[in-house]
Amino acid sequence: MKAAVIVFPGSNCDRDIAVALGQSIGSAPTMIWHRDTELPPADLIVVPGGFSYGDYLRAGAMAAHSPIMREVVARARAGTAVLAICNGFQVATECGLLPGVLLRNSNLKFVCRDVHLRVENPFTPFTQQYDDGEVVTFPVAHHDGNYFADAETHRSLLDNDQIAFRYCDRRGGLDTSANPNGSLDNIAGIFNANKNVLGLMPHPERASDPALGGNDGRPMFESLVASLS
């Protein structure tokens, strides 16, 4: 399996995901600088976390219109798997790969802590090594992670099983106190309709080594290797 990681000025999780993915794949992903207009052949493209272009205008807006993202969008529409984490999720909504938008956190604070997530759809290339309803722990670190979509979009996400993860308590309960940022319906991550694009605010790559406090992100990378190799 070949993976490519897009690097923008201000990306800061690009090396974390390269290490985490590399461990599962067995070889290092190709790092692609934002000015590059050619993307090498890849089975998986990662849009990593960070603060691309300083979050100018809106988080993700500048990166969404960079030349390399045109190529990423074209590949995604042709079926290539795209994993968009944190700022990458914001970029993916801004360029129309995923529906909805990430607003400022409802408490107006930057949230940086571990959260519990419930796996809502384990029948995708990203999540097949999780169990349905399994509770996992990933860290979040964001200021604009408050997922919002209009009622019609929310309905279609539900109808098409596009919700990937929801914020929950340690037993999988979905009360509002388990929601760190005010996201609609406790949504932490969503798929596109074809399930080849996953965007999520929590960081699986920061939960892929027991030395860093947890390993719950590892099954995501193992799932990708198993389904895309």
Next chain:
Amino acid sequence: MKARVHITLKPGVHDPQSKAIASALKGLGFGGFDDVRQGKYIEIDLADSDRASAERIVKEMCAKFLANPVIENYRVDIDAT
């Protein structure tokens, strides 16, 4: 010719910043208002001297990039001076 662009969140989009501003204003003793909505203001100096085409181009800028149509409305004013 100058374009003045006002970008505001659509009604119904939860806006915690505006709520915080309203509550701070009340804390400072100001009253006599029901709601506060904050947004962005962008000025663009245009080479175009034709008002209609300037307005069309700036609206296209808003729709494609300056505003996110999922959550934001925009208003374009063209100033001839």
